Amino acid sequence: xxxxxxxxxxxxxxxxxxxxxxxxxxxxxxxxxxxxxxxxxxxxxxxxxxxxxxxxxxxxxxxxxxxxxxxxxxxxxxxxxxxxxxxxxxxxxxxxxxxxxxxxxxxxxxxxxxxxxxxxxxxxxxxxxxxxxxxxxxxxxxxxxxxxxxxxxxxxxxxxxxxxxxxxxxxxxxxxxxxxxxxxxxxxxxxxxxxxxxxxxxxxxxxxxxxxxxxxxxxxxxxxxxxxxxxxxxxxxxxxxxxxxxx
Ligand code: SAM
Ligand code: CA
Numbered sequence: 001x002x003x004x005x006x007x008x009x010x011x012x013x014x015x016x017x018x019x020x021x022x023x024x025x026x027x028x029x030x031x032x033x034x035x036x037x038x039x040x041x042x043x044x045x046x047x048x049x050x051x052x053x054x055x056x057x058x059x060x061x062x063x064x065x066x067x068x069x070x071x072x073x074x075x076x077x078x079x080x081x082x083x084x085x086x087x088x089x090x091x092x093x094x095x096x097x098x099x100x101x102x103x104x105x106x107x108x109x110x111x112x113x114x115x116x117x118x119x120x121x122x123x124x125x126x127x128x129x130x131x132x133x134x135x136x137x138x139x140x141x142x143x144x145x146x147x148x149x150x151x152x153x154x155x156x157x158x159x160x161x162x163x164x165x166x167x168x169x170x171x172x173x174x175x176x177x178x179x180x181x182x183x184x185x186x187x188x189x190x191x192x193x194x195x196x197x198x199x200x201x202x203x204x205x206x207x208x209x210x211x212x213x214x215x216x217x218x219x220x221x222x223x224x225x226x227x228x229x230x231x232x233x234x235x236x237x238x239x240x241x242x243x244x245x246x247x
C-alpha cells in the first residue's frame with residue numbers, strides 16, 4: 001500500500017495535510033500536482049477559506065484544492081450559468097463555483113448546517129460573490145420535491161454538484177435528472193468512497209466508510225445502467241462521477 005514516499009511524507013506531516021484526499025497510490029505524486037499546478041494558481045480567497053477550514057474539527061469533509069480547480073475548469077468549459085450544490089460545509093466547492101460563474105450566474109446551495117456555511121461566508125462576501133448564492137438551510141430533498149412539483153424548474157440547471165448524504169444520492173438522482181438540462185451535467189462526489197468500493201466487505205474500515213459503502217456501490221451501478229445519461233467516473237479527489245443528461 002504505502003510507498004516509501006508516503007511513509008517519509010507521513011513523518012514530516014505533509015501526508016496529514018487537510019484536503020489531502022487523493023486516491024493516487026503515491027503521495028509524492030499528489031503533492032507534486034498540488035505544488036506544481038494547484039497551489040500556485042489558487043485564488044487568494046480560496047486559499048484563505050482552505051486555511052480557515054483546515055482548523056475545523058470536521059476538516060476531512062472539505063473539497064480538496066485539486067478538485068476545486070477541476071470544478072472551476074469544468075464550469076467554465078460548459079459555460080454554466082444556473083447551478084446547484086447539495087452539501088456546502090464551509091463552502092470551498094461553492095466558492096470555486098461562484099468564482100467560475102459569470103457575474104449573473106446563480107448557485108442554489110443547500111445544507112442542513114448554516115453554521116459551517118457562515119465560516120466561509122465572510123470570505124465569499126469579501127470576494128464580491130455573495131450575490132450569486134441562494135443558500136437554503138435544511139435538507140435538500142424537500143426543496144427538490146417542491147421544485148419538481150412546481151414544474152417551472154424542469155430542465156433549467158446547467159450544472160449540479162452533489163456532495164452530501166451518500167445514502168440519498170439515488171433519491172437525489174431521481175429528481176435531479178428532471179431538473180438538469182438536456183446536455184447539462186450532474187457531478188456526484190465521493191463515488192470511489194475512500195477506495196472502499198473495491199475493499200472486501202470483511203476488511204477493516206472506518207464505521208462511516210462501512211455504513212455508506214453499500215449506498216455508493218448501488219449508486220455506481222444505477223448510474224452505469226441509466227440510459228438517460230452519459231457518464232465518466234474520474235479519480236479526482238475521492239472520485240467524482242460526471243453525468244451528462246442526454247434525454
Ligand atoms: N462541498 C463541501 C465543501 O466543498 O467543503 C463539502 C460538503 S460535506 C462533504 C457534506 C455536507 O452535506 C455537510 O456540510 C452536511 O451538513 C451536508 N448534508 C448532510 N445531509 C444533508 C441533507 N440531507 N441535505 C443537505 N445537506 C446535507
Ligand atoms: Ca466530497
